[in-house]
Amino acid sequence: MDNRNDLWRQVDACKDRLIALSDRVWGMPEVCYTEARSCAEHTAELRHQGFRVTEQIAGIPTAVMGEAGEGGPVIAFMGEYDALPGLSQEAGIAEPRPVEAGGHGHGCGHNLLGSAAMLAAVAMKEWLAATGRPGRVRYYGCPAEEGGAAKAFMVRAGAFSDADVAISWHPNSFWEVAPPLSLANTRADFIFTGRASHAAASPELGRSALDAMELMSVGVNYMREHMPSDARVHYAVLDTGGIAPNVVQAHARVRYSIRARDLASMLELVERVRKISQGAALMTETSVEMRIVSAVSNVIGNGPLESALQGVMEELGPPRFDEADLAFARQIRATLSPKDIAAAWHAIGMPPTDAPLADFTVPLDAARNPAIGSTDIGDVSWVVPTVQSHAPSIAIGTPLHSWQVVAQGKTPAAHKAMVQVAKAMAGLGAAVLEDPALMAAAKADHARRVAAAGGYVSPVPPEVKPPLTMSTG
Template identity: 75%
Template sequence: MNDRQELWSKIDGAKQRLIELSDRVWGMPEVCYTELRSAAEHKAELLHQGFRVKEGLAGIPTSLVGEIGESGPVIAFLGEYDALPGLSQEAGIAEHKPVEAGGHGHGCGHNLLGSGAMLAAVGLAAFLKEKGITARVRYYGCPAEEGGAAKAFMVREGAFDDVDVAISWHPYSFWEVAPPLSLANTRADFIFKGRASHAAATPHLGRSALDAVELMSVGVNYMREHMPSDARVHSAILDAGGIAPNVVQANARVRYSIRAMELQDMLELVQRVHKIAQGAALMTETSVEMKIVSAVSNTLGNKPLEQALYNAMDELGVPSFDDGDRAFARKIQDTLSDADIAAVYRAIGMPATDEPLATFLTPQDTNRKPLIGSTDIGDVSWVVPTVQVHAPTVAIGTPFHTWQVVTQGKMPAAHKAMVHAAKAMAATGLAAITDPILMESAKAALSEQTARTPYVSPLNADVMPPLDMSKG
């Protein structure tokens, strides 16, 4: 048995407790910055496993870090545990059936993500202790990835300053090294204030904040023709000014998400959107305030770590799914459209198959057409060499942020993929510790990228974690 196999046996020995942790967190879905019970569950498990635990990083009550080891290189495994609003769903059924009407649900699989990352940390720490290898293993419990940018705040406050390598993963349809692609993103609220009046008797005395919101939307839509084709701007009205049409709306609030492939392009778009808001206020004789809610950077890749991770994933092979796993996955696929399934194959640049679950490791050199969102791990990747696994926790084609992800979140197939992801992450961490050339190459790759464009946090110093953002 070689070192990797011994390491993986440690993970197999610890996996049941972490699968149970994942299932408990699935059953207590908590959204951005409200993850009190989920964080407490993670803390309790870290303590049980012998980690020293520190809470409240960057002033965020639901963040934490656990560490084993006194000296040596620091390998960090990054976990998450926030859920999404409105995605309540029973587990293990192929039909939409909420547990609680309007309730939350783990529609991005973060119950698995946090537990899988912790499993990697637990397994690696146990292996290092047995072999007498000097290193520090950390598990970072990171809340509020879904729009709250917790990691970006943690980076700004120095939580990763002494980390040598950061490793994470995410649920997905396929088994692959996650492409280092994400959009830089700012969420900003535009708060308009006008003057109330009787909409029939004295409309000329009113100044409508809602009119300003609507005119801002028109302006942003005209801007779309003149912004980079891979940029994205979308919005949600948080306060339309009331429910009475006979009252001119004196207050209105709209939240914009402004994204671009590069951080600087995103920052420029934010300023353009702000100018449009100011123009809407000018046209309606209202006032406007822009308030940054959160912001994240795009993700930087790291070729040396990606190759090391690929090697580990290749040796592992895909998870061993059984007939029961495949049968349920087919039932889930029956709820999807052909376009859903075709989209994920286009994303990885591979021809479609009839398999309901992943059967191969995606090659690194395919002609991808990736489906790109935003994530706060982007900011970590600017200050620490970072790499991520994609593991097949769902039926091929399952769109994320849907009830279909929630219902698969406690299934045996998801558990198998989570354990596989932990093994790949732990093996990559071990390689970084035991291979000085890999560690040096990973750091050099990051230094080369940031020498050209140094990291600047997208969060100004006066922007604090939006701990109440889930209240609207």
């Protein structure tokens, strides 16, 4: 349609600045809640593009929102820009080569994610101005998706309460509507306190917090036999109580990540883990405090939006890659295991080929077998009809959270995927504004699903504040 072509031309007209933004953010990787420079770059670009800017959303210094347009429905585009620890890597090199030993890196492609979402918002802003159509477009710059649950805190603060539709995407191996599946997740610290003593001279006077933490691990491992097969429990030891074996450890701290397919099941599993921690404390005559760090809900799908997005993505087609793009993708593939590559094809329910980059659209009704993680977009999906797409910014089979993703984060192929998915997101936003029946169907579908799930209650307790220092101690 002419309107859509006009919109896509707006994307092409604006793409160079947003590609440059993506590359700058790639070069300043910042982890959970420390994204000061990345947020500043996004904020400056929003102001340059003429958005009305609101900073410190939900009291989070690195969360920002830009709005443009007047009246009408609100279309929200969600972007991210946080990196991951320990994944520093040079760009365009198909071998491990850190820029900084032990440094951070964009191992999930959020430098591309945020910039493409903003590109879609910028194009829609210009399209609204050119057509005179009522409606508002928003870009939400969201930090700390990697474990910090910023969007859950933003939802709890009402940041999305008047949005009509929310749209996002994620770097991936394929061109597809993202399956609306994720695990609800709580991250909680268990802090054990005991009594120090001389481990040889007076061990009977000590009460070991480290023993309690280890017993908790034993208990959780036995629990795995009696929890749903699609639930997940992982942990990281944050404090062992010291390095002197001749001192009974008076303190210890462990962080658990507790996941399940839906919010109710996850909350039940959290309570079981809490009871295990209390049992470990009882056995060792120590005390334990449970502190929730962050929590996210599972994603709620939206059939009408997914069908509409599929139509836009089929109309656009996947990014057009050239021989240079394919050549580098083959180099990356050579660093992957056959299981990595097979797993990617298995996720979309299709037999493997030798293609290094995806040049097709995955059918909406494909018999997918997706690997399921957790995302704070889940909480947005409970309060706003939400849809996500995937775009092939990485060689097929590249595992997320790897140095290979960082190496591909500034390639021409990644830029092409970023621009193409911005067109898909903007195209869907325009379709929702142009078709009141689509918006009504999306809202009705959303209301039905949320009601069937028992309604939304934030998994983040009211007293828990955004863990702004979770990456710095």
